[in-house]
Amino acid sequence: MAICRELAGEKWVLMTTAQTPTNIAVIKYWGKRDEALILPVNDSISVTLDPSHLCTITTVAVSPDFEKDRMWLNRKEISLSGARYQNCLREIRSRANDVEDEEKKIKIAKKDWEKLHVYIDSYNNFPTAAGLASSAAGFACLVFALANLMNVKEDHSQLSAIARQGSGSACRSLYGGFVKWNMGKEKDGSDSLAIQLADEKHWDDLVIIIAVVSSRQKETSSTSGMRETVETSLLLQHRAKEIVPKRVLAMEEAIKNRDFASFAQLTCNDSNQFHAVCLDTSPPIFYMNDTSHRIISLVEKWNRSEGEPQVAYTFDAGPNSVLIARNRKAAVSLLQRLLFYFPPNAETVLDSYVLGDKSILQDAGIKSVEDIESLPQPPEINSSSQKYQGDVSYFICTKPGKGPVVLPESESLLDPKTGLPKNL
Amino acid sequence: MAICRELAGEKWVLMTTAQTPTNIAVIKYWGKRDEALILPVNDSISVTLDPSHLCTITTVAVSPDFEKDRMWLNRKEISLSGARYQNCLREIRSRANDVEDEEKKIKIAKKDWEKLHVYIDSYNNFPTAAGLASSAAGFACLVFALANLMNVKEDHSQLSAIARQGSGSACRSLYGGFVKWNMGKEKDGSDSLAIQLADEKHWDDLVIIIAVVSSRQKETSSTSGMRETVETSLLLQHRAKEIVPKRVLAMEEAIKNRDFASFAQLTCNDSNQFHAVCLDTSPPIFYMNDTSHRIISLVEKWNRSEGEPQVAYTFDAGPNSVLIARNRKAAVSLLQRLLFYFPPNAETVLDSYVLGDKSILQDAGIKSVEDIESLPQPPEINSSSQKYQGDVSYFICTKPGKGPVVLPESESLLDPKTGLPKNL
Numbered sequence: 001m002a003i004c005r006e007l008a009g010e011k012w013v014l015m016t017t018a019q020t021p022t023n024i025a026v027i028k029y030w031g032k033r034d035e036a037l038i039l040p041v042n043d044s045i046s047v048t049l050d051p052s053h054l055c056t057i058t059t060v061a062v063s064p065d066f067e068k069d070r071m072w073l074n075r076k077e078i079s080l081s082g083a084r085y086q087n088c089l090r091e092i093r094s095r096a097n098d099v100e101d102e103e104k105k106i107k108i109a110k111k112d113w114e115k116l117h118v119y120i121d122s123y124n125n126f127p128t129a130a131g132l133a134s135s136a137a138g139f140a141c142l143v144f145a146l147a148n149l150m151n152v153k154e155d156h157s158q159l160s161a162i163a164r165q166g167s168g169s170a171c172r173s174l175y176g177g178f179v180k181w182n183m184g185k186e187k188d189g190s191d192s193l194a195i196q197l198a199d200e201k202h203w204d205d206l207v208i209i210i211a212v213v214s215s216r217q218k219e220t221s222s223t224s225g226m227r228e229t230v231e232t233s234l235l236l237q238h239r240a241k242e243i244v245p246k247r248v249l250a251m252e253e254a255i256k257n258r259d260f261a262s263f264a265q266l267t268c269n270d271s272n273q274f275h276a277v278c279l280d281t282s283p284p285i286f287y288m289n290d291t292s293h294r295i296i297s298l299v300e301k302w303n304r305s306e307g308e309p310q311v312a313y314t315f316d317a318g319p320n321s322v323l324i325a326r327n328r329k330a331a332v333s334l335l336q337r338l339l340f341y342f343p344p345n346a347e348t349v350l351d352s353y354v355l356g357d358k359s360i361l362q363d364a365g366i367k368s369v370e371d372i373e374s375l376p377q378p379p380e381i382n383s384s385s386q387k388y389q390g391d392v393s394y395f396i397c398t399k400p401g402k403g404p405v406v407l408p409e410s411e412s413l414l415d416p417k418t419g420l421p422k423n424l
Numbered sequence: 425m426a427i428c429r430e431l432a433g434e435k436w437v438l439m440t441t442a443q444t445p446t447n448i449a450v451i452k453y454w455g456k457r458d459e460a461l462i463l464p465v466n467d468s469i470s471v472t473l474d475p476s477h478l479c480t481i482t483t484v485a486v487s488p489d490f491e492k493d494r495m496w497l498n499r500k501e502i503s504l505s506g507a508r509y510q511n512c513l514r515e516i517r518s519r520a521n522d523v524e525d526e527e528k529k530i531k532i533a534k535k536d537w538e539k540l541h542v543y544i545d546s547y548n549n550f551p552t553a554a555g556l557a558s559s560a561a562g563f564a565c566l567v568f569a570l571a572n573l574m575n576v577k578e579d580h581s582q583l584s585a586i587a588r589q590g591s592g593s594a595c596r597s598l599y600g601g602f603v604k605w606n607m608g609k610e611k612d613g614s615d616s617l618a619i620q621l622a623d624e625k626h627w628d629d630l631v632i633i634i635a636v637v638s639s640r641q642k643e644t645s646s647t648s649g650m651r652e653t654v655e656t657s658l659l660l661q662h663r664a665k666e667i668v669p670k671r672v673l674a675m676e677e678a679i680k681n682r683d684f685a686s687f688a689q690l691t692c693n694d695s696n697q698f699h700a701v702c703l704d705t706s707p708p709i710f711y712m713n714d715t716s717h718r719i720i721s722l723v724e725k726w727n728r729s730e731g732e733p734q735v736a737y738t739f740d741a742g743p744n745s746v747l748i749a750r751n752r753k754a755a756v757s758l759l760q761r762l763l764f765y766f767p768p769n770a771e772t773v774l775d776s777y778v779l780g781d782k783s784i785l786q787d788a789g790i791k792s793v794e795d796i797e798s799l800p801q802p803p804e805i806n807s808s809s810q811k812y813q814g815d816v817s818y819f820i821c822t823k824p825g826k827g828p829v830v831l832p833e834s835e836s837l838l839d840p841k842t843g844l845p846k847n848l
Contacts, residue, residue, distance in 0.1 A: 235700060238662045265706070272708045276659060276700040282689070283724040284696045290714045300707040 012106050013419040014099070015061040016149040017412045020141035020404040021051040022132060023172045023179065024208075024322045026267040026314060027251050028274035031230045031240060036083070037189040038168045041230070041240040043248045044181045045255075046172040047324070048200065049208065050401030053356040056137035058122040059413040060145040062108070066117035072413075072421050073138070074123050087165040088143055089118075096150035113150055120145075121413035121421045126396070132210070132320065139166030140173035144404040156403070160194035176200045176403035178255045180248070200400045203258045206324055207331035207360065210396040211338060213291045213319040220285050222317040225278065232282040239277055244270075260326040264303070264312035267324065268296075271314040287317050291342075291391040295321045298337060305380035310334070332363045335397070339366065340375040341385075342392040356397040436530050437843040438523070439485040440573040441836045444565035444828040445475040446556060447596045447603065448632075448746045450691040450738060451675050452698040455654045455664060460507070461613040462592045465654070465661070466668040468605045469675050470596040471748070472624065473632065474825030477780040480561035482546040483837040484569040486532070490541035496837075496845050497562070498547050511589040512567055513542075520574035537574055544569075545837035545845045550820070556634070556744065563590030564597035568828040580827070584618035600624045600827035602679045604672070624824045627682045630748055631755035631784065634820040635762060637715045637743040644709045646741040649702065656706040663701055668694075684750040688733035691748065692723075695738040711741050715766075715815040719745045722761060729804035734758070756787045759821070763790065764799040765809075766816040780821040 029044035069089065071080050080086070096113035100106070108116070120142060124134050143163040147154065160171035164181075171192075172179045177199040184192030220228075229236050247266055254262035278285040288296075296313055303309045310330040314322050323338075325331035335354070344353040350369050354361045366372060377385065415422050453468035493513065495504050504510070520537035524530070532540070544566060548558050567587040571578065584595035588605075595616075596603045601623040608616030644652075653660050671690055678686035702709040712720075720737055727733045734754040738746050747762075749755035759778070768777040774793050778785050790796060801809065839846050 234667045235659050235662065235697065238659065238666075242662075243658045268708075269704075269706050272706070273659065273704050276704040279703060280693075280697050280700040282693055282696070283728075284720060286717045286720075289717075293710045293713075296708060296710075304707075 010064050012104060013061050013063040013065075013414075013416055014101060014104070014106055014108070014149065015059055015409065015412055015414055015416060015419070016145050017057065017059040017407040017409065018141055018145035018148060018404055019051055019055050019057050019407055020137050020144055020173050021048045021176065021401050022054045022056075022134070022137040023048045023169065024314060024316065025169065025172070026263070026312075026324075027244065027248055027270050029168055029181065030274050030277060031226050031236055032168070034189065035227065037192075038164050039189050039192050040168060040181065040183045041236070042244040043183045044169075044172070045197070045248060045251050046169070046179050046181070047206075047208075047400050048173065048176045048179060048403060050398045052401070053396055053398040054124075054126050054132060054137070056122055056124050056134065056141040057407065057411065057413065058120060058138075058141040058145045060142070060149050061119045061414045061419040062116050062149060063119075063419050064116065066119060066419060069117050069120075071120040072122070075421070075423060080120075084139070084166045088139060088162055089146070091162040091165065092143060092146045092150060092152060095147075095152045095154055097153060099149075099151045118146065118149075119414060119419045123413065127212075132212075135167040136169040136173050139163045139170035140404065142166065143170075144174065148406055157193045157195055161190060161192060164189070164192060164194075174404060176401055177202060178400070180252070196403075197252060197255055200402055203255065203400065205258075205327040206400055207328055208398045208400070209323045209325065209331060209334060209338065209360075210398065211295060211321040211323065211342070212393045212396065213289065213295075213321065214391060214393045215289060215319050219287060219318055225281070225285050225317060228283075228285065229277055229281045233277050233280040235280045236277045239273060243273070261309050264309035264324070264326075267312040267314050275315065287319060288315055289319045291388065292319045292321060294341070294388060294391075295323075295338075298341060299323065301380050302337060302378065328360070328363070331360055331397070335360055335364050335395070336366075336375055337378050338392070338395065339364075339372045340378065341387055343372050343387060343389050344369060345390040352394065354395045354397065356395075357399070358397065360397045434488050436528060437485050437487040437489075437838075437840055438525060438528070438530050438532070438573065439483055439833065439836055439838055439840060439843070440569050441481065441483040441831040441833065442565055442569040442572060442828055443475050443479050443481050443831055444561050444568055444597050445472045445600065445825050446478045446480075446558070446561040447472045447593065448738060448740070449593065449596070450687070450736070450748075451668065451672055451694050453592055453605065454698050454701060455650050455660055456592070458613065459651065461616075462588050463613050463616050464592060464605065464607045465664040467607050467672045468593075468596070469621070469672060469679075470593070470603050470605070471630075471632070471824050472597065472600045472603060472827060474822045476825070477820055477822040478548075478550050478556060478561070480546055480548050480558065480565040481831065481835065481837065482544060482562075482565040482569045484566070484573050485543045485838045485843040486540050486573060487543075487843050488540065490543060490843060493541050493544075495544040496546070499845070499847060504544075508563070508590045512563060512586055513570070515586040515589065516567060516570045516574060516576060519571075519576045519578055521577060523573075523575045542570065542573075543838060543843045547837065551636075556636075559591040560593040560597050563587045563594035564828065566590065567594075568598065572830055581617045581619055585614060585616060588613070588616060598828060600825055601626060602824070604676070620827075621676060621679055624826055627679065627824065629682075629751040630824055631752055632822045632824070633747045633749065633755060633758060633762065633784075634822065635719060635745040635747065635766070636817045636820065637713065637719075637745065638815060638817045643711060643742055649705070649709050649741060652707075652709065653701055653705045657701050657704040659704045660701045663697060667697070685733050688727070688736035688748070688750075691736040691738050699739065711743060712739055713743045715812065716743045716745060718765065718812060718815075719747075719762075722765060723747065725804050726758075726761060726802065752784070752787070755784055755821070759784055759788050759819070760790075760799055761802050762816070762819060763788075763796045764802065765811055767796050767811060767813050768793060769814040776818065778819045778821065780819075781823070782821065784821045
């Protein structure tokens with residue numbers, strides 16, 4: 001291994017730890033026009049979720065002692081040889097600059113970065129298997145942390161174009177609040193990047209409840225799913241070229257004006273249309289299941305009975321439902337309805353059934369599983385309706401949140417002496 | 425009540441009994457361009473199902489004693505005041521001709537029909553609630569039987585344009601075999617009618633198995649469903665104008681050449697696209713449920729493993745699956761797979777679980793529910809897979825079948841003396 005002369009023999013580890021949020025698309029990304037560069041067939045818009053409930057934390061470290069790049073994800077070492085990781089590492093390295101840490105007496109010259117290796121440790125504060133866009137937060141955090149470590153001067157938008165090459169939707173996790181991914185026009189993808197439409201304080205009434213739905217089926221990965229849709233759906237191009245451009249403009253306007261009725265209508269319609277083009281794929285792709293359908297029916301019925309939308313729903317490449325309530329009052333009523341229809345299994349304790357911001361549970365007057373059992377039937381239902389115990393694994397109460405941040409060294413996942421994971 | 429002078433006081437009942445098949449669309453009808461006349465936004469193509477397993481039988485009677493038009497459907501009297509019934513009755517009456525029954529010494533002049541009233545008794549030889557296109561067979565049978573009674577000279581295509589005004593897909597039940605409903609261009613709907621592409625003998629290898637799927641949900645009626653799709657889906661017009669015309673040509677070609685691979689691909693794709701535009705409706709319409717999805721997965725996996733399609737699937741406005749096997753051998757293998765994954769509930773007897781042509785069951789080597797339990801796992805499945813006991817209510821084995829026929833008087837549902845239902 002060639003280690004740069006100036007640094008050879010030195011004993012130090014330089015580290016950065018960062019936290020990056022997940023995001024949920026309200027105008028969906030589905031279909032690539034370039035598979036290698038991850039360039040989409042249409043613009044998309046997302047809401048960033050509060051990282052206190054859903055985020056990735058990543059520590060990146062560099063040391064002249066490291067003999068190769070290594071990565072740990074959720075406590076397990078994984079291979080970095082895939083093109084998506086290699087693209088991100090290469091793009092960030094090529095933008096590295098001089099770094100000087102006076103306290104630790106470390107000096108790394110711009111040209112040294114090509115020869116130095118990094119260790120990466122990343123973990124999600126939520127179950128990875130739950131299908132909650134962990135790769136979006138993961139690649140955004142990797143790029144953001146490395147950029148910080150290597151003193152990369154590019155702004156968040158330019159970093160988003162790098163994160164995009166790891167996972168398309170990762171580019172939208174470089175900002176908090178409301179984010180737009182411009183599909184761009186350039187062949188090299190340089191203008192396919194994220195911009196912030198509004199920060200999380202712009203519309204802080206919104207409350208988000210995620211229903212993590214139990215699924216017995218193995219789902220089609222979004223990478224292969226969208227490839228198959230591009231290859232076989234006769235509706236996708238019409239959606240991408242004729243429908244989404246207008247929806248994106250309308251959604252920008254709805255967000256700007258905090259117009260919940262329009263926001264909800266656009267969000268629900270676009271989620272349904274994304275799943276429609278999945279169904280129009282050959283063979284067809286089903287991400288929603290009967291539980292997803294029941295949650296949609298519950299929301300549609302309630303919204304109609306109220307005369308104006310209280311809640312928007314959206315579903316990504318899986319059966320989980322992301323529900324966006326217009327305000328806290330609506331969120332409390334929503335949670336009551338959800339718990340009424342989807343009570344936990346007998347052995348489940350309340351504390352592990354409703355996660356995240358539990359104050360919404362308190363406002364809903366629910367202190368125990370018994371309180372769920374005595375919830376009244378929602379007034380919009382005429383006849384006594386069926387319950388679906390156990391069909392939801394758990395709920396997460398959250399809200400729109402902030403973008404990536406650098407965390408203090410005390411939060412590091414890697415040992416500052418060895419650069420190896422602390423928790424191995 | 426004004427009864428024509430010549431007939432007043434006479435004591436006779438003149439009757440006709442007819443049998444008409446149901447049909448399943450392989451290129452779907454979804455969306456009207458004229459609600460009142462029932463004119464569709466695109467052509468559709470169907471396969472007529474064997475009336476020995478699925479049909480409507482209707483007796484129509486006329487007598488100078490009848491004081492108003494009356495109708496019984498599946499043993500219950502129903503109102504004829506709806507526009508759909510009124511349209512059919514008016515159109516048929518206006519085409520009535522002189523009728524003479526020498527044996528019974530009855531003479532009805534063309535002009536008398538305007539003043540005479542009819543009794544109608546109709547019943548389906550399959551459960552109405554099962555969602556098996558009972559209204560298609562019903563209106564076709566009503567129009568066909570009345571036309572026969574009233575000596576209407578119009579051919580089946582012209583009658584189909586009348587049946588269409590009762591229920592759109594009814595027009596396709598005027599023929600056996602493979603039928604096309606031309607959407608037509610005229611404002612009055614006169615050219616929106618069915619033609620026969622090929623009779624049932626043209627492609628008699630095909631075997632059809634229907635899985636009647638248990639549903640806990642109340643479904644959106646197809647009338648209101650398609651209205652909502654026309655009003656809100658942004659994908660429907662693209663489907664109707666750009667996609668279906670090409671598919672119709674390709675399907676006509678596939679039927680002409682008995683090209684099962686093309687037939688299956690087009691049938692499955694068009695079923696999925698119909699459900700995609702339902703999902704693109706606001707609020708979204710779900711007709712397929714998890715069981716429907718599992719049947720699709722089973723067929724897709726098996727077709728892929730065989731290298732060429734063995735079975736096509738199609739779903740109408742409900743969760744029931746209509747499976748078209750390329751030949752008897754494929755149908756036997758299909759039935760084994762279906763029974764393996766969807767065994768009957770413990771209390772169910774085999775005889776009520778597989779209906780219709782039970783010889784397929786014999787060929788599959790299944791003589792009892794125990795034989796279902798010992799069916800081997802299909803070879804295309806690697807791991808031991810889950811079973812879904814009770815998720816299918818029953819199966820019907822059938823095949824493409826013939827068009828409407830007049831039945832002998834012995835089959836009449838009405839009493840030849842009183843004109844009232846025999847089975848009341």
